[in-house]
Amino acid sequence: MGHHHGHVHQENQQEFKIAFFLNLGFAILEFAGGLWTNSLAITSDALHDLGDSLALGLAWYLEGYSQRENDGRYSYGYRRFSLLGALFSALILVGGAFLVLSQAIPRLLHPEPSNAPGMALFAVGGILANGIAALRVSRGDGLNARMATWHLLEDVLGWAAVLVISVIMLFKELPILDPLLSILITLYVFYNVLGNLRQTMALFLQAVPEDVNLPQLEADLLALADIIGLHHTHIWSLDGEHHVFSTHLVLRADATKATTLAVKCQAKELIQKLDFEHITLEIDYADESCSLAA
Ligand SMILES: [Zn+2]
Ligand SMILES: [Zn+2]
Ligand SMILES: [Zn+2]
CATH class of the missing domain: 1.20.1510 (Alpha-lytic protease prodomain-like)
Known part of the structure; x- marks a missing residue:
């Protein structure tokens, strides 16, 4: 850190x-x-x-x-x-x-x-x-x-x-x-x-920090290869400069381990371009039923 x-x-x-x-x-x-x-x-x-x-x-x-x-x-x-x-x-x-x-x-x-x-x-x-x-x-x-x-x-x-x-x-x-x-x-x-x-x-009150555009970030994540959905995206800031991010990324049911790792890597790279200090990604597969899915 x-x-x-x-x-x-x-x-x-x-x-x-x-x-x-x-x-x-x-x-x-x-x-x-x-x-x-x-x-x-x-x-x-x-x-x-x-x-x-x-x-x-x-x-x-x-x-x-x-x-x-x-x-x-x-x-x-x-x-x-x-x-x-x-x-x-x-x-x-x-x-x-x-x-x-x-x-x-x-x-x-x-x-x-x-x-x-x-x-x-x-x-x-x-x-x-x-x-x-x-x-x-x-x-x-x-x-x-x-x-x-x-x-x-x-x-x-x-x-x-x-x-x-x-x-x-x-x-x-x-x-x-x-x-x-x-x-x-x-x-x-x-x-x-x-x-x-x-x-x-x-x-x-954990508002989305002013320098982050949440809908844009979600759209950018969805545009990455192999991500077919996402939900429960949460963004807040510790002090206005160091932010915290978490989301669930949905992959196809038959996604391989290699695909999963690549997706995590790409997503983190994208998120890290902004001022995020803590990033948590949960991977859901399309055929599992995430109790938190929208
Ligand atoms: Zn949530
Ligand atoms: Zn003064
Ligand atoms: Zn989920």
Whole structure:
């Protein structure tokens, strides 16, 4: 049960660890800054960064944990623990979002003055920190680096918005801008959390993974020589990347052992092109009555 990107784990883990501590430190600083400047917009950004930290921390922790080999207790291994982690961090963020909204919405009616120069200072710091990180990350290649770069640019955008409203508030007394921006950022955090939660729940509920087309795969199997039917095809995913497959393949009643072996071999080859880590094939002969046949 080898794993195809084993060699990069150590390196990844180190990167996740550094990114986690940087983000967490920044989030704590922002929460303090939000209190100091009495700005909920900054508190919302802190919540967003806390979410990033949780994701990175989980990635760091689970990169090691979910690689553990299967054992007598968890015969599928430990990959599904990453789902549990995703669920917990989503719940923490939902709780945080409600907390911020419960502060921000009343302030729409009764705006409180924020420390605009302090906010501007934090915003510049946020833009610099995320901007430099984005530049660094964008030099890497691969999907992960691209996603991380986009994410960091999003963060820069959030801080740019804080900078804009704090500059406006330096010159005009418009304290309502702060809760308005706070609600916007929090809704954005909320929207992303719901998306992650939806994916996590689909995995828990053993949905067919998004990158697998079940009818197409069944058709491809049926198109192989000597397979005259199939039933009870089941597909689910351990963690969204490593899938599990099982099916019953029906062969002619007089199929020889050589034919049977060839069919199994071809079918496995076809299935393994996708990300299946566990494959179970049952062979039925046409004249046997499989109690599970459709
Ligand atoms: Zn972020
Ligand atoms: Zn079944
Ligand atoms: Zn069967």
